[in-house]
Amino acid sequence: MVSNKQFLDSLRDQGVDFFCGVPDSLLKSFCAYLSSHTADSEHIITANEGAAVGLAAGYHISTGKLPLVYLQNSGLGNAVNPLLSLADTEVYSIPMILMIGWRGEPGVKDEPQHHKQGRVQNRMLEAMEVPFYILDSETDDISGFVSQVAGDARKLSGPVAVVVRKDTFEEFNSAESDAIGYELSREEAIYHVLDRLSENDIVVSTTGKPSREVYEYRKKKGQGHQNDFLTVGSMGHTSHIALGIALHTARKVICLDGDGSLIMHMGSLCINGSIAPANFKHIVLNNGAHDSVGGQPTLGFEISIPGIAEACGYKKVYTAADSSEMEKRLDNFLQSEGPSLLEVRVKKGARNDLGRPESTPVQNKMDLMNLLKSE
DSSP states (O other), X not given: OBOHHHHHHHHHHTTOOOEEEOOOGGGHHHHHHHHHHSOTTTXXXXXXXXXXXXXXXXXXXXXXXXOEEEEEGGGHHHXXXXXXXXXXXXXXOOOEEEEEEOTTOTTSOOOHHHHHHHHHHXXXXXXXXXXXXXXXXXXXXXXXXXXXXXXXXXXXXXXEEEEEOTTOBOOOOOSXXXXXXXXXXXXXXXXXXXXXXXXXXEEEEOTTHHHHHHHHHHHHTTOOSTTEEEOOSOTTOHHHHHHHHHTTOSSOEEEEEEHHHHHHTTTHHHHHHHHOOTTEEEEEEEOSEEGGGTOEEOSTTXXXXXXXXXXXXXXXXXXXXXXXXXXXXXXXXHHSOSSEEEEEEOBSOOOTTOOOOSSOHHHHHHHHHXXXXXX
């Protein structure tokens, strides 16, 4: 396996000392090592992948140096615009290294939302005319590999990608504590919400572990899944999926969002508040972390999510930090005229035996569509 230290040292030998991006489970060990071995000014976790490309471009413009942007391949779509209209050699010609986690690589077991992305990823890079190199656990000359990538980025004066296969980096766990100090787990908060809903209410849950937790609880209670849209990809778009449903049903629509998801495309709050459907209920399960891909920090605890929502036109906003507060806030929140938002501050982490949906995404969609057609 590739040594995190050797890889970072090799990058620094090539003058690469600025890193930004959005966390990925395949890159979590290297990203954790980065966090532990760089200054805050050298490593910035961005709201989305396109913003990371913009940040890297500004860094190069101000220093003339070569930055590195890391991302999961599912975030490549967010980065396409600034890669082609900003960094490309035919526009501003800005050199940078893209480090892309290869989720859904053909022949490697992965979740359904990653299969298509993994299959077309390299053809996307080819179509964008971005040269790429594959890094895996068998890559032996790390110094030479990094030297070639950095040299080609400078020679091209444009983006060059490193595609990282599963299980490439040696395991590294940060010494930072996972303890946040909040009483509720995210899963417990989800239980509180689901137990208060009627059989007519619709739930749209965000990507990653929250959707898995919704599915598990419905199964545990012997309930069907026809009232739920379990978002398995499309991070950051959950609230607009919920908005699209809310605008075309009389049912109450509850969006179970995460802090990382909300921050990724925070502009959606403005539209939600402007259109203002009365049946739109937005719950943000805020643990201050990208929990589904390694637990790297977000700014969820550094900003006022309710304050931002209120400024964007949400009619009512609430905050809860423990089960008692949540019980007090839930009834008012669910009965209020929307759009309304409830931030629930929860602790980081999930149980190790958390299952995954047994139905396919298409089956999930059709079950919900059939329910909505029955109105």
